[in-house]
Amino acid sequence: xxxxxxxxxxxxxxxxxxxxxxxxxxxxxxxxxxxxxxxxxxxxxxxxxxxxxxxxxxxxxxxxxxxxxxxxxxxxxxxxxxxxxxxxxxxxxxxxxxxxxxxxxxxxxxxxxxxxxxxxxxxxxxxxxxxxxxxxxxxxxxxxxxxxxxxxxxxxxxxxxxxxxxxxxxxxxxxxxxxxxxxxxxxxxxxxxxxxxxxxxxxxxxxxxxxxxxxxxxxxxxxxxxxxxxxxxxxxxxxxxxxxxxxxxxxxxxxxxxxxxxxxxxxxxxxxxxxxxxxxxxxxxxxxxxxxxxxxxxxxxxxxxxxxxxxx
Amino acid sequence: xxxxxxxxxxxxxxxxxxxxxxxxxxxxxxxxxxxxxxxxxxxxxxxxxxxxxxxxxxxxxxxxxxxxxxxxxxxxxxxxxxxxxxxxxxxxxxxxxxxxxxxxxxxxxxxxxxxxxxxxxxxxxxxxxxxxxxxxxxxxxxxxxxxxxxxxxxxxxxxxxxxxxxxxxxxxxxxxxxxxxxxxxxxxxxxxxxxxxxxxxxxxxxxxxxxxxxxxxxxxxxxxxxxxxxxxxxxxxxxxxxxxxxxxxxxxxxxxxxxxxxxxxxxxxxxxxxxxxxxxxxxxxxxxxxxxxxxxxxxxxxxxxxxxxxxxxxxxx
Numbered sequence: 001x002x003x004x005x006x007x008x009x010x011x012x013x014x015x016x017x018x019x020x021x022x023x024x025x026x027x028x029x030x031x032x033x034x035x036x037x038x039x040x041x042x043x044x045x046x047x048x049x050x051x052x053x054x055x056x057x058x059x060x061x062x063x064x065x066x067x068x069x070x071x072x073x074x075x076x077x078x079x080x081x082x083x084x085x086x087x088x089x090x091x092x093x094x095x096x097x098x099x100x101x102x103x104x105x106x107x108x109x110x111x112x113x114x115x116x117x118x119x120x121x122x123x124x125x126x127x128x129x130x131x132x133x134x135x136x137x138x139x140x141x142x143x144x145x146x147x148x149x150x151x152x153x154x155x156x157x158x159x160x161x162x163x164x165x166x167x168x169x170x171x172x173x174x175x176x177x178x179x180x181x182x183x184x185x186x187x188x189x190x191x192x193x194x195x196x197x198x199x200x201x202x203x204x205x206x207x208x209x210x211x212x213x214x215x216x217x218x219x220x221x222x223x224x225x226x227x228x229x230x231x232x233x234x235x236x237x238x239x240x241x242x243x244x245x246x247x248x249x250x251x252x253x254x255x256x257x258x259x260x261x262x263x264x265x266x267x268x269x270x271x272x273x274x275x276x277x278x279x280x281x282x283x284x285x286x287x288x289x290x291x292x293x294x295x296x297x298x299x300x301x302x303x304x305x306x307x308x309x310x311x312x
Numbered sequence: 313x314x315x316x317x318x319x320x321x322x323x324x325x326x327x328x329x330x331x332x333x334x335x336x337x338x339x340x341x342x343x344x345x346x347x348x349x350x351x352x353x354x355x356x357x358x359x360x361x362x363x364x365x366x367x368x369x370x371x372x373x374x375x376x377x378x379x380x381x382x383x384x385x386x387x388x389x390x391x392x393x394x395x396x397x398x399x400x401x402x403x404x405x406x407x408x409x410x411x412x413x414x415x416x417x418x419x420x421x422x423x424x425x426x427x428x429x430x431x432x433x434x435x436x437x438x439x440x441x442x443x444x445x446x447x448x449x450x451x452x453x454x455x456x457x458x459x460x461x462x463x464x465x466x467x468x469x470x471x472x473x474x475x476x477x478x479x480x481x482x483x484x485x486x487x488x489x490x491x492x493x494x495x496x497x498x499x500x501x502x503x504x505x506x507x508x509x510x511x512x513x514x515x516x517x518x519x520x521x522x523x524x525x526x527x528x529x530x531x532x533x534x535x536x537x538x539x540x541x542x543x544x545x546x547x548x549x550x551x552x553x554x555x556x557x558x559x560x561x562x563x564x565x566x567x568x569x570x571x572x573x574x575x576x577x578x579x580x581x582x583x584x585x586x587x588x589x590x591x592x593x594x595x596x597x598x599x600x601x602x603x604x605x606x607x608x609x610x611x612x613x614x615x616x617x618x619x620x621x622x623x624x625x626x627x628x629x
Contacts, residue, residue: 046628055420055627075317075423083421089414093333105325106422147418 004031006158006189007052011061014047014213021047023213024061031157034180034190036200038301039210045193046086048210049160052191053083066157079108082151086163086193088143092136096122099135100150107154114153121149125179141172148179158189165196177203201297209301211308217300225295228304229256233269236260236293237277241285251276266293315425322424326432327439334402334440343398344444348451350390355452357381359459371590373456373464374471374567387452388563391479392556393515396486398444400507402437403490405500407622412500417627430622434491434615441483449476470593471566478566478600481607482559486511488614495622514554522550544576555610558603565600574599 007029014022022044029035037045050056052065054074063070066080090099097118104114122128125145130138138146144164151159161180165173173196180203183190194200200207201221208218217224225234237248240263248257248267253276256268267277274290281287334340358379362372369375380386385393407430410416420426449472457463464472489510493503513521526547527533533543551557565571569590573581591599 050417050627053421055417072314073316074425075321078421078423081421083418085414085417085421087414088418089416090418091333091413091415102325102329103419103422106322106419106424108423150418 005029005064006031006066007035007191008064009048009052009061010063012048012051012058012063013060014044014051014056015059020213022051022058025210025213025215027208027215027218029189029191031189032184032187033206034184034192034204036204036207037191037193037210038195038197038200038207038297040305043210044213045210046162047213049083049162049191049193053078053081053160080157082154082156082159084144084147084151084159084161084164086166087140088147090135090138090143090146093134095132095134096127096138096146096149097131099146100153103150104153109153117153117155118149121152122146124152124182125149126175140167141169144168144172144176148176152183156188158191159183160191162193163195164192165194165199173199197297197301207297209304211305216308217304221295221297221300224297224300228300228307229268229295233272234293234295235267235269235272235274235277236289236291237265237267237281237287238263238289239265239281239285239287241281244281244285247280247285248277251280263288317423317425319425319427320431322422322428323432323435326424326429327436330433330436331439334436335443339401340440340444343401347391347394347398347444348448350384350394351387351448352451352455354381354384354387354390355455356459357384358387359455362460370465371468371471371569372460372462373453373468374569376452376456376460377472377475378563378567388475388567392482392559392563395441395445395479395483396511396515396556399437399441399483399486400490400504400511402440403434403487404494404504404507406433406437406491406494408494408498408500408503411498420627426622426627427619430491430495430619434487437487437491438480438484441487442480445476445479445483467569467593471569471596474593474597474600474604475563475566478559478562478604478607481604481611482555484611485555485607485614488611488618492614492618492621495618495625514556518551518554518556522547525550539576541576548575552603552606555607558606558610562600562603562607565596565603569593569596571596571599574603 005028007027009025009027012022012025013020025044025048037048039045047056051058052063052070054070054077057071065077068076070077100118101114104117109117118131119128122131125148127142127145127149130142135143135146144167148164165176168176177199180190180192192200192204206218206220207224208215209224210216217227244265245257245259248254248265251273253270253273254267255270258266260266267273278287278290355376358376358381361379361381362375377387380389410419419429453464453472490503490507493506494500497503497506523533526543530542530546531540533540561574565574570588572585572591
C-alpha cells in the first residue's frame, strides 16, 4: 500500500436494530491502489460502500474519503468519488448524452466541460457513436459501460465500483477489466466489489474479505494464501506414476495435496520443498515439471468459507 | 452532526430536468388535454348562458367560472375535481420511480443532498401544474373576451388571479400527497392507488363522514331550541380538514363577491347588511385568508412528512 491513505474506515458499523450489517470494519486504501472487496451476499460490502459515500449514516465508527468525512462533508466526498452501482439505471427516455449531461451538471461541470468530456469518456468505454441514442435501446453491457463513462466524465480521484461486471458476458468483462486497469494507470484509486474472484485477482493489488459484516481477511492474494491455505508455498507438480498423492503427502513439510488433473498435483508446503519433491519422485516416477503456483483467490475464498462453516 | 454544504445545491438542475420531463411527457399531455377540453367546454357553455343575460351582473367573467349549464358542471367544479388527478398523476412515481429505474443511488452519488432531489422534483411538479393552470386561465379570459365582447374589470382580474393562486395551492396539496405516497410505497401502482383513495375520501365520502363524526362529538344537529351550534362548529372544523372544502370556500368567496361569510351566520351578524351587495375584493381576500393559508400550510406539512420519511430511507437502488 502507498503511504497516502485516501479511504480510511475505523470501526465503521451499521446496525439495524440488533442486527449488524457492518460490524466494526477497519479498512485503509492507498492512493492509486485497486482494492477488491469480496464476500457472500449480505456480508456488508454494499452497506460499507454506501457509508463511504455518505449515502448511509454509520451507527458507529468513522470514515475518511479523499480527506473528508462522508458524514459531515458528503458533498466534498461525492465531488471526488465516482460511483458505479451494481446494475446501474438510467432514464430510458433520454439519450446517453442527456443522461450523462444531467449527472454532469449535478456534479457541477460546465456545459463546455460536459461537451469535452462526454465524447472522450464514451470513446474510452467503447461506445463512441451512441451519444444521441436513447438508453432504452441499450443492452445491459452498454448500460454498464455508460455507467463507467459517467464515472470517467467526473474525473474522480477515487472510483467505487460495485459489482460492475455482474451482468456482462466474458468478452465484455475482459474489456471492462481493461478499463479498470486504465483507471489505475490514470492514478485513480479503485475500490472494487465483486463476486468474480478471478477478476478481482487479475486487477486488484489487495483484497478484503467480508463475512457477517466484518473484514475477515485483508491483504494481497499471496498474503491471504499464506494465512488461509496453511502453507507458505504452493507448488504445482506434474508427474506420471501410481499413488503420487500419497508419495507427495509423505514428504515432511507438505501440508496438503490436491489433484488438479491426471498428472498434475498442487502441493501446499510449509517451505520451498521443490528440491525434496524432485529428489523423492525422480527415482521411480516420470517427473514432467515442478514450479511455484500462483495462489488462487478462488481457493482462498472457498477454503476460508468452508472452514468458517465447519467452525460454526 | 451538522452536515456541511447547502442542501439546495443542485435544486435548479433537478428542477430544470424534471420540469422538462413533466411538460414533454405523454402523461402530462393527455391530462392537460383532458382538463383543457372539459374546462373550456364548461366555460363555453357558461358563455352561451351569460350572453342571454349580459346586463344583469357587473361580474360577467366571474360568472363564466361559476355558472353551470346542463349537462356540464361549472368551470370551478370541474377544476376542483380534475386538478387533484393531474397533481397525483405528476407525483405518484416521483421517488419510487427512481428506485424502480435504479437511478437513485447514481443520482445521489453526485454532490447533492437528497433534500435537493425531493425539493427539485416537487418544485418542478408545481411549476408544470402552474404553467398548465396559467395557460387555462389565460385561455378562459381570451374566450370571454372573444364571446362576450367585453374586457374583465380590474376587480374581476384581481379575484381571478387570487383564485388562480388558490388553485395552484390546492394542486400543491395533492402533489404533496402524491409525493408522500411515492416516498412511502416502492410500487408506483400502490402509491397511485393510495393517493386516489385519499382523493376519493375527500371528494366523495368526507361529506358523509363529517356529519356522523360531528354528531358523535357534539350531539345531533338540531337541539330543543333550534340548531345545535356546537354541532355546526364541529362539522365545519371537520369539513375544513378536507382540502376540497377549503378550495370550495375560497372559490365561493372570491368568485361570488356577494358572499359575506363562510360557515354558519347568526342573525346578529347580518343586521344592517345589504344582502346581495358585493364585497370589495380586499374584504373577500380577508374572508378566504385562513383557507388560503390553510391550503399552503397543508402542502408544506405533507411535503415535510414526505421529506422526513425520505431522509430516513435506505438508498440501495
